[in-house]
Amino acid sequence: MIEVHYWPTPNGKKVTILLEELGVPYTIVPVNIGRGDQFKDEFLAISPNNRMPAIIDTEPKRDGSPVSVFESGAILFYLAEKEGRFWPQHDVQAKYEVTQWVVWQMANQGPKFGERGHFSRVPESAGDQTYARRRFNDEVHRLYGVLNNRLYDRRYLAGDEYTIADIASYPWTVSWQQQGIDLAEFPHFKRWFEELSERPAVQRGLAVTAGEPEDPASVTPEEQERRRKILYNQRARPAPSI
Template sequence: MIDLHYWPTPNGHKVLIFLEEAALDHTIHLVDIGAGAQFQPDFLKISPNNKMPAIVDHAPTDGGAPISVFESGAILLYLAHKTRQFGGGDPRSHVAVLQWLMWQVGGLGPMLGQNHHFTRYAPEKVPYAIDRYLKETERLYGVLDRQLEGRAFIIGDDYTVADMACHPWILPEAQGQDLARFPNVARWHAAVAARPAVARAYERGKALAAK
């Protein structure tokens, strides 16, 4: 059994997608970030950076005490190792997965998050910041589009945690992007969204957000 501490954001979706894809038994514990639940002492014990998602695995592969994991990229790698799924089937594929997962957690997520902040949530409009992050979003979409040229998924024919990590962050309307300019991203995005496990994860997130 895995406890998932979650709120329906792109980073939260990543881990729920994995749990659905791998059919891992899990329980969702909502972390209402709007209400400051991420700062509660019990949550900080498993996520000291006061960010969700985080997990607690009550059945680790070594049979020992429960293991808690914070940071979405680390969680995906942990689950891929635990289940031996979606992490790249050979050393070269695994390296490719690591590179593109690090690209997402170090670039795509943070930069698009700044796009969201300055275009939608900042208390005042800062034209320089809006322009900077819109342009960086466009550049990153272009990087992903080039990588997907001739590939079904980010590293090739295999669907991996790299796809799970990137997919929830591609929100073209909210990010000022025209997906028609990135045909490979558009094709891939639709294909991942059509996976039953991905659809279930997003629907569960939507239902939880509505409560």
């Protein structure tokens, strides 16, 4: 069984989509990132960067002890390798075609799309955000161009086969409208996006929740202040004393 420590963000949905594609049983352990669950000691024990998702495989191959993995890209590699699907293992060129696009997503698409979302939500009281918004709007547009140019002469990001490269990138593009993207400008991406959107496992993976949404009106001013203190302007945590 795979325990998925999860909140329904694009990074979390990469994992649930792959698990649905694989048909592997899993359970959801909610990590409410708005409430600060990612800073709890029990979560940090499996994800020391205080970011979700993370998994615990209670039935790993060749070893009876549970295996924990953090970082969504590493989780995709682990699950695909374990199940022998969506990441070629015996053809080195095919393997690294996939690998480089998963790393591209982790190093480029995810961070830049995330920064765009962050600065689009910063209130005016925080100061002039014009440069940051322009920079990350442009980066998001540029990266859609990278996807579009990659897909003009191949069906999927790594070639003719659907792989974890596609699964990694797709959830970050579901909000293309909010990202200010005109799909008509990126026809090869549009074709890929529409095909993946029709996959039943993709639809199931996107639909995974982590419990009922919280009513903002139920959060007291004291709790709002507590959350602000732990969620924003984070700095290094002190190491535990020996």
